[in-house]
Amino acid sequence: MDAHDHDYERGLRNRRAMLGDAWVDRSTTQSTAFNADFQNFITRYAWHEVWGRPGLAAKTRRVIVLAITCALGRWEEFELHLRAALAGGSGASLGAGDDAASALTPDEVRELLIQAAVYAGVPAANTGMAIAARLLRELGHELPLQPAGESGHPGCGRSRKSRGEPALHCTVREARSGRAAGTIVFSHALGADASMWDAVANRLAATHRVVCYDHRGHGDSAAPPGPYTMAQLTDDAAALLDELAFGPVLWVGLSLGGMVGQELALRAPQRLAALVIANSSARFDEAGREAWLQRIAAIESGGLETIADGTMARWFSEAFRRERPAEVARWRRRIVSNDARAYVAAGHAVREHDALDRLDGIRVPTLVIAGAADAGTPPAMSQAIAARIAGARLELMADVAHLSALEQPAAFSALIERFAAEVAAAVPR
Template identity: 40%
Template sequence: MRIVDLDGLSVHYRVDGDPDGAPVVFANSLGTDLRLWDAVLPLLPKGLKFIRYDKRGHGLTQATAQPYSMGTLVRDAEQLLDHLEVRDALFVGLSIGGMIGQGLAVKRMDQVRALVISNSAAKIGVASMWQDRIDAVNRDGIESLADAVMERWFGRAFRDTPELAAWRTMLIRQAVDGYAGCSAAISGTDFYTPTSGLRLPVLGIAGSEDGSTPPDLVRETIGLVPGSKFELIRGAGHLPCVEKPEDYARILTTFIKETGHA
């Protein structure tokens, strides 16, 4: 377990793979911790340095008082990579992690040389939807939303497996301040203009059964960046790295190799 103090915030992170390898950074979705990537990492090319972290208010990272801004979450990632002396990383962000990746790529071109925007977009949902969710969590806890979230996260086949219970448990064990705070950050984010200015290799990944960021929404954002690529994983929901880790790893491995990062 690695914990670092970043400007007063205790951040939990993990480094796997080759400590001298090219860095690949993973940022998680709303309501999950860094275990989101457990099934994918062993399937990726050897010789890479894999960095995962729990964003503010998630997993073992400190929860500060809500609400959060996307700028704060981007700065958290920036400070962690500076602490680890990471430059020229391939950044893989899923859902809110994909938003963090977009913001970091715009702000710190020295830290991000290639970007994967997975099950994410430049703008997700509308403010009223997020406010309803924030109000429900603050009033009734994350448990009150858990069943609906599972339907958005996973395709029908996965929801019939015993593994669903573990992911539901992960969700409801997140801090209320962390979940609501990050929801507020998503609500206030519109990256259409800055993301359209990116000029680096970008890969978009979507799940055909994603109820949070449907494929067309992901594709629209990926289309903002010239030369970008888009991949659809059929039969998967919002977390294809969990449902279809082999497909996810194959797509990610191809991008890693095409960008010369392996």
């Protein structure tokens, strides 16, 4: 029989990988006749039999251990594993197909403890926060003071209202990386609001500061009497950018937001570093303008319910409506809960928008995105926009209708990420 204890050696390897050599050496070399059997037992049983299983990533097992020890108030064990998680152990692989990327960032520890507050109780999370703060300082992390009132939910951003008239509501997500590669401003479609960008904004906020705002007459922004003009909506956006003072931004506008982006690039190019026009139009033909008049008349006579189902058919592809009925129902509720007068007021701005013959004046880098199944602003409209703007690139997203950012947020985000990287690379150093 092989005298080599494979289970013990594998467990010891895993224990070192997760806790570091110094801790393991101290535990094993200082074992006594009293606890040597126990050290052997946990090395084989915990660190080989459990940690050695390839079914979960080592990082996931770290999170499980921290959550359980926090919930049970096993603070010595919690501190041991938290210190190792923040330091990254020894960096060695567990040898079970794991990529050894098991360290936790301070942000990940914070999220773990916030979730523990719900499921294990606030007192447990409070103690965990105190231990984590002490360890972070010991490990050289700076923890600058920040008033609790200035904290914003990272999944929807910190809300604020502009000082001008009309007061516009916006959310600001600071870059989770701590150093923003730039600022991206998202401008939504008619009848939607800033929340339509949540999935895209949260992904891009990993590296960028992200601003999402509500047009006048939408969401939590003020709704002055209409009709509105595209010039007014553009002035609103320009004033908001000036107040935020984040410098030239990457503007991402979908539908109505894309129209505002066109006007901003023409009238205030110094405010933009680059432009994305998604599922939009630069001009409606006579048939399109007549369709808008009919839509406005229907709302004025019967309210927003009269257009809700037709809007969902334009906004989302047939497959999406079939597979994601709850999501479609959510946005139908959004449509009918709008202020009908404000919707009509903004509808007039969309109907009257005409920038096609001026688009050759846009000089900022431009990406145009179209949805292959978009009946509201068909790909031909995007093609016409891209053809008029020097250097513009057109991307056609397959199997999506008008709200491409909602149907395929990951694919939409990837297009923005790639474009932002290209724009940044082109800036002289």
